[in-house]
Amino acid sequence: ETGVTQSPTHLIKTRGQQVTLRCSSQSGHNTVSWYQQALGQGPQFIFQYYREEENGRGNFPPRFSGLQFPNYSSELNVNALELDDSALYLCASSFFGAGVNYGYTFGSGTRLTVV
């Protein structure tokens, strides 16, 4: 059973640029969530995708967008990068069925630095 894989592990971007982060869900999982973890803070929920549709969003601006693909992998896109977007971005997959979430598996994250 494979876990959650995120790529790249580290990334440096310039303010104003766009970035795409990728996540491969754990085998059998149909839901993916993205979190932003600033230095010294707990993760903050960005959004969740279920069956390729956004299924909940946190307090993040529209320049944060995502996709979920038929194989349940996912992308997080951030446009017009700002210095405050520098953080660890965590992906978590889970299986949701019959109204029950069976628990999350997290990846090791992508460390994004905006300069």
Added chain:
Amino acid sequence: AQTVTQSQPEMSVQEAETVTLSCTYDTSESDYYLFWYKQPPSRQMILVIRQEAYKQQNATENRFSVNFQKAAKSFSLKISDSQLGDAAMYFCAYRSGSGSEKLVFGKGMKLTVNP
């Protein structure tokens, strides 16, 4: 909105001894889940233990146990027989039992285990 508070930013414990990590939360919901996650330097969030609010019995997983006080909205984690591998950041998290699937995290606490 739900909030999770971890008031102790750092703690240390001697190997083989017991340590208790505290967490309080605020919610108006009656149906919810509480979690303790461990984040080692590898950055991956690892589930330590989970508690359903409707269960009166405190959850236990080997050396890890919780003290869930629903009326006081308190959810502490006890680690018995501490091991060097327990050293990590520990995060308390809340999830609603209905509606949103997002996890709400506290700011975390750094646990050091001294040999």
